[in-house]
Structures are given as structure tokens and as C-alpha cells.
Amino acid sequence: MTDVDERLRRWWDEDARTYDESPSHALGDPVEAACWRAALVRHLPAPPASVLDVGAGTGAISLLLAGLGYDVTALDLSPEMLSRATRKAEARRLRLRTIIGPATGPPDGPFDAVVERHLLWTTPDPVAALAAWRAAAPRGRLVLFEGIFARTRPLDQARNRLTNATRRVQGTAHDHHAPYDPVVLDSLPLANATTLEPLMNAVDAAGWSNVRVERLRDVEWARRQAAGAVLGWLEHVPRFAVIAEA
Numbered sequence: 001m002t003d004v005d006e007r008l009r010r011w012w013d014e015d016a017r018t019y020d021e022s023p024s025h026a027l028g029d030p031v032e033a034a035c036w037r038a039a040l041v042r043h044l045p046a047p048p049a050s051v052l053d054v055g056a057g058t059g060a061i062s063l064l065l066a067g068l069g070y071d072v073t074a075l076d077l078s079p080e081m082l083s084r085a086t087r088k089a090e091a092r093r094l095r096l097r098t099i100i101g102p103a104t105g106p107p108d109g110p111f112d113a114v115v116e117r118h119l120l121w122t123t124p125d126p127v128a129a130l131a132a133w134r135a136a137a138p139r140g141r142l143v144l145f146e147g148i149f150a151r152t153r154p155l156d157q158a159r160n161r162l163t164n165a166t167r168r169v170q171g172t173a174h175d176h177h178a179p180y181d182p183v184v185l186d187s188l189p190l191a192n193a194t195t196l197e198p199l200m201n202a203v204d205a206a207g208w209s210n211v212r213v214e215r216l217r218d219v220e221w222a223r224r225q226a227a228g229a230v231l232g233w234l235e236h237v238p239r240f241a242v243i244a245e246a
Contacts, residue, residue, distance in 0.1 A: 004124050005077065016078060019176075023172070025175065029225075032222040035218040042241075049070055049071065055116050056082065058088065059082075063085070076099075103116075106132055113141040113142070115144075117145040121188060126189060145241055146196070148193070150191070203242060211243070
């Protein structure tokens with residue numbers, strides 16, 4: 001494990017304590033969860049296909065997959081995140097296999113599909129991670145759920161301040177316990193991406209083929225509805241599914 005991986009592990013272990021207090025992390029809104037469930041069904045092979053969920057965190061996507069009848073393996077760098085995923089799976093009587101490790105070190109497989117949601121911006125070497133997933137699913141499908149989250153313009157910074165103020169007034173939990181370490185952030189190639197192009201280039205460089213993109217407008221709509229009029233507008237980001245074949 002690299003020094004950056006170790007810093008990331010410590011940060012996410014600490015974040016696990018409050019991670020599910022953020023509504024968008026836990027997918028506690030039934031309409032939002034249903035939209036994510038529909039996206040999974042649209043893009044993955046039919047159950048009971050074997051699916052590797054990379055960066056599974058506290059299990060939001062893994063649990064939806066397990067509930068749909070998939071054979072799910074949840075991989076995450078953070079033991080604390082996965083312990084929460086395990087407890088939730090047990091409470092719902094769902095079968096979930098968990099593995100602690102970096103995104104670049106998936107289990108051997110073979111898997112029918114690899115899925116991730118909002119992970120790749122946290123990865124120091126996205127191409128290496130995507131190539132490792134292709135090796136784990138040599139005849140499988142890749143499904144990436146991503147968004148354009150970077151806010152680097154002065155107007156974006158003002159919007160961030162207004163978002164934080166609105167959250168405080170409404171008593172809505174922040175998405176994370178603390179900002180990322182600037183040294184770590186500088187080592188993440190996709191952290192400040194303002195278009196899908198860097199991600200698409202990484203998918204191509206890792207050897208995946210037949211790449212296509214779908215805008216997740218149903219997920220965007222559900223998140224706005226769940227957040228309320230003001231926060232829904234302030235926090236709105238374009239969300240996409242990137243799908244490819246090994």
C-alpha cells in the first residue's frame with residue numbers, strides 16, 4: 001500500500017462514522033434508491049450475475065445489487081466503511097461478500113461486471129485501477145456511475161459557500177467529516193475534472209471497448225426532489241453512466 005493509499009484509508013475510516021448521515025450517500029430516499037436500482041438493471045447483465053462493487057463504502061450500491069439478486073463482492077480500502085456495509089446487509093438478510101483493499105487490487109474473479117459509484121476521483125492511478133478491473137472481468141462489463149462535481153471557478157466557490165450556509169440553516173449534514181488533505185488531492189488526476197473527457201480517456205487507455213455514455217436524468221431529478229428546492233438547485237450536478245465491455 002502506498003503512502004497516498006494509507007492516507008486515503010485513514011481519511012475514509014474517519015469519514016465512515018458520519019458517512020451515512022449525508023442523504024445522498026445512504027440513498028435513504030425511496031424514490032432516489034429506485035432510480036439507482038433502475039440504472040443498475042438497465043446496464044448490468046441479468047441476476048444472478050457476479051458483480052464487483054469497487055469503492056463500495058457503506059454499501060449503498062452493493063445492497064441494491066444484492067436485493068436485486070446479484071452475487072455481490074464489495075471492495076473498499078476502508079475497513080470501517082465495509083464493517084458498516086456488513087451490518088446493514090445482515091440487518092436486511094442480504095448476502096454480501098466484503099474484501100478490504102485498494103481499487104488497483106481487486107480479487108481475481110472472474111466477475112460478470114464491475115461497477116463503481118463516485119470512486120474514481122479518489123483514485124491516484126485511475127488507468128491502473130480500470131485495467132485491474134478489466135483483468136478481474138475479462139469477458140465482463142464495466143459500469144461507472146460518475147458526475148461532474150468539481151467546482152473550480154469563482155462563481156462555483158460562491159455557490160459552495162451558499163450551499164454550506166443553507167445546509168447549516170436546514171440542519172442537513174455535510175457530505176464528509178473534513179476536507180481532503182491538499183497533498184492527497186493534488187495526487188488525484190480526476191479530482192478536479194470539469195468534463196467527462198479525462199475519465200473517458202482513462203477507460204480507453206485501460207483497454208475497455210465499446211464505450212458509451214448515458215445521462216442519469218432520473219437520478220438527478222430524484223436527488224433534487226429529495227434535497228428540496230433550494231439545496232436541490234445549489235447541489236445539482238450532471239450525472240452519467242459510462243458503460244464498456246472488456
